[in-house]
Amino acid sequence: MGREETRQTGHCDIDRIDEIHRKYTMLKELTKNEWLSLLSIPEDRIPTVLVLRGTRNLKVNYAKYSTFFTNIYEVGSPNGIFEDVLIGDYKDISVGYASVYGDAMASEITHLFGVLGTSLVIQTGCCGALNDSIQAGDIVCATSAYCGEGASQYYLPQKRKVSASLDLVEQVMPSRVAPVEIHKGPIWTTSALLAEGKAEIQRWSHQGYIAVDMETATTFAVAEYFGMQRLSLLFVFDNPSKGEHILLSDIEKQSRRENGEQAVIDTVFAIIENYENGNH
Structure with a gap:
């Protein structure tokens, strides 16, 4: 997918920042036009789709x-x-991309593009499996996410679970990413990776969650708040329900992870093309 590119770096409008400061406008109240002006984003560059990659390696x-x-x-x-x-x-489709880690970063980027009017957000990254049948390198497509983090409460305070856009979930087909296996189901989103113990893993698994990640519930909550469609596609890094965790190394699993991540990328861009071609 590599390609030659032209690259333009945006700048901040300092005068506009001062003007907004004098109005005592807080971040929550900033409008589409104010964000465009502040960040010097041309209105014709507002993307149709936003892709987030959950990662510490930003x-x-x-x-x-x-x-x-x-x-x-x-x-x-x-x-x-x-x-x-x-x-x-x-392919002539305007797409936003951001590397994010955890709920705070995911909420900020989704909020910004939600205000601007981007209509679809796709969360990607990795997850830990909570089901013995799911292996490293498999793909998890979240049908919903439990809000076990902290940011979603500020957007949907009455909700503990947020659903994906099910019409988009239905488009995620095994034939698109063969031979990688796809698992669809509810996942749990946490904001404290190192606080995942055996008790937490067992509880989440027994409650029917098939995986755990650190961004999806937040991204879904902010997206629902702004009326955006939403999808989460994650490759499985390990299976905590089997005692595996992120500090362990395994050459075979690493190869499967790389294949799984590539399958996620291929599927994401297929979804984007389908979405742009009249399937909003």
Whole structure:
């Protein structure tokens, strides 16, 4: 998917920032036009789709995903609040991309593009399996996510579970990513990776959740708040229900993870093309 690219770096409108400061407008109240002005984003660059990659390796994945796009506009921001965020073209489809880690970053980027009017957000990244039948490298497509993190309560305070857009879930077909296996079901989103113990893993598994991640519930909650369609496609990194965790190394599993991540990427761009071609 690599391609030559043109790249433009955005800048911040300092005068506009001062003007908004004098109005005592807080971040929650900023409008579409104010964000466009603040970040110097041309209105015709507002993307149709936003792709988030959940990762601690923010810049590594930003560089990787950048190669999929042409006509790249790197979003600048006051005080560096938004980093590793771009808007680019994929086959003439305008797509936003950001590397995010955890609920805080996922909420901020989804909020920004929700205000701007982006209509679909796709969460990607990795997860831990909570079902013995799910292996490293398999794909999990979340039908819903439990809000076990902290950010979703500020957008949907009455909800503990947030659903994906089921019409998009139905488009995720095994034939698109063969031979990688796909598992569809509810997942749990946490915000404390190192606080996952045996008791938590067993409880989540017994409650019927098939995987655990750190972004999906947040992304879904903010997306629902702004009326965006939403999908989460994650490759399985390990299976905590079998005692596996992120610090363990396994050459065979690493190969499966790489295949699973590539299958996620291929499926995401297939979904984007289908969405743009009249299937909003």
